[in-house]
Amino acid sequence: MIFPIYAFGQPVLKKKAEPVELSADKLQPIISDMLETMYFCKGVGLAAPQVGLSIRLFVIDSSKLNADDERKKKSEEGIKEVFINAEMIEESGNTISLEEGCLSIPNVYGHVERKETIKIRYYNARMEPIEKEFTGFTARVIQHEYDHIEGILFVEKIKPLKKQLIKRKLEDIKKGIINSRYKMKFV
Numbered sequence: 001m002i003f004p005i006y007a008f009g010q011p012v013l014k015k016k017a018e019p020v021e022l023s024a025d026k027l028q029p030i031i032s033d034m035l036e037t038m039y040f041c042k043g044v045g046l047a048a049p050q051v052g053l054s055i056r057l058f059v060i061d062s063s064k065l066n067a068d069d070e071r072k073k074k075s076e077e078g079i080k081e082v083f084i085n086a087e088m089i090e091e092s093g094n095t096i097s098l099e100e101g102c103l104s105i106p107n108v109y110g111h112v113e114r115k116e117t118i119k120i121r122y123y124n125a126r127m128e129p130i131e132k133e134f135t136g137f138t139a140r141v142i143q144h145e146y147d148h149i150e151g152i153l154f155v156e157k158i159k160p161l162k163k164q165l166i167k168r169k170l171e172d173i174k175k176g177i178i179n180s181r182y183k184m185k186f187v
């Protein structure tokens with residue numbers, strides 16, 4: 001099932017999500033629908049609050065990015081992974097500024113500064129505890145989705161001048177004045 005995407009302005013996107021019970025039976029259908037939704041919307045990541053669920057769960061597939069997208073180095077293969085009850089342990093390395101977008105905020109893009117490398121703890125789709133380091137584009141996708149479960153949107157992290165420029169666009173999205181390729185849920 002393809003979920004509608006909760007649009008900018010929906011309160012669930014601003015809430016810190018709650019840890020979820022580690023039950024494969026309960027989570028498997030949600031995970032599979034979230035992956036289906038992410039691929040349908042052509043996203044590289046999707047967090048549960050974006051489909052209206054305030055739980056600490058997100059999926060990513062950083063291998064799906066166009067080969068010619070310069071944000072991803074040729075050497076990077078990317079990964080497909082499910083992150084349940086993730087907790088960021090450490091962010092390190094150089095600070096890099098790259099353009100981001102978000103399925104909840106269509107047609108809005110902006111540069112966000114993030115650390116190059118992260119260490120994160122989470123449970124995967126088989127409910128196995130994992131502690132792992134990620135770097136490059138994959139780390140960035142994880143950081144963006146992790147922000148979602150913390151109730152933070154990328155537009156809050158862009159430079160004030162650019163923020164001013166997109167203000168009108170954000171107001172329009174809030175009101176449902178937007179053309180998106182997929183179904184959305186507005187306030």
Ligand code: ZN
Binds near residue numbers: 104144148
């Ligand atoms: Zn997003």
